[in-house]
Amino acid sequence: MSSAPSRSNTDPIDVALGAAVVALADRVAAVGASNPVVVLDGRSGAGKSSLARRLVAGWPSRDRVQLVALDDVYPGWDGLADGVAYARESILRPHARGLIGVWERWDWEADARAEAHAVDPSLPLVVEGSGLLTPEVAALADVSVWVEAPGASRKARALGRDGDTYRPHWDRWAHQEDHHIAVHDPVALASLVVRVP
Numbered sequence: 001m002s003s004a005p006s007r008s009n010t011d012p013i014d015v016a017l018g019a020a021v022v023a024l025a026d027r028v029a030a031v032g033a034s035n036p037v038v039v040l041d042g043r044s045g046a047g048k049s050s051l052a053r054r055l056v057a058g059w060p061s062r063d064r065v066q067l068v069a070l071d072d073v074y075p076g077w078d079g080l081a082d083g084v085a086y087a088r089e090s091i092l093r094p095h096a097r098g099l100i101g102v103w104e105r106w107d108w109e110a111d112a113r114a115e116a117h118a119v120d121p122s123l124p125l126v127v128e129g130s131g132l133l134t135p136e137v138a139a140l141a142d143v144s145v146w147v148e149a150p151g152a153s154r155k156a157r158a159l160g161r162d163g164d165t166y167r168p169h170w171d172r173w174a175h176q177e178d179h180h181i182a183v184h185d186p187v188a189l190a191s192l193v194v195r196v197p
Contacts, residue, residue, distance in 0.1 A: 041133035042147030045158030070129020
């Protein structure tokens with residue numbers, strides 16, 4: 001048996017995400033609701049999706065948790081703001097009102113909406129995606145998170161994940177993120193800021 005430390009104990013990204021899950025689980029538990037809503041925002045490649053998946057896996061209760069990634073909602077490469085508005089109206093507002101939300105996945109290849117998915121208002125909900133943390137969305141969330149990471153790290157992760165599919169659209173998407181940050185100041189709306197190396 002090796003006495004060397006495991007990668008998960010020394011990898012700075014893993015350590016940052018692990019600490020964030022603990023902090024988020026504490027905040028979720030403090031809400032005291034059976035169906036809390038957590039929203040995670042941050043620029044592309046910051047670690048939102050990884051953090052959301054870890055949060056769902058480490059949820060502080062035995063409840064089934066619904067996870068929606070805005071990558072499945074944005075209507076194409078120019079659709080950051082439209083995707084957020086769609087998620088707000090189709091997913092988050094119905095959940096807040098105790099109604100079943102219904103959203104349709106965006107098929108990037110067909111450039112059209114595809115199959116429908118339901119969101120149960122009685123269950124916890126985690127929604128993650130760039131541009132998500134606006135004042136209107138923050139008002140619908142119990143816990144709001146901004147995930148921050150250095151630009152070079154973000155780009156390496158995003159292009160490592162999506163490669164040549166994303167590369168020609170990186171600047172186009174970043175411009176929409178810049179606009180969102182300038183207009184909405186999501187860091188100021190976040191109840192927790194997570195820094196990922």
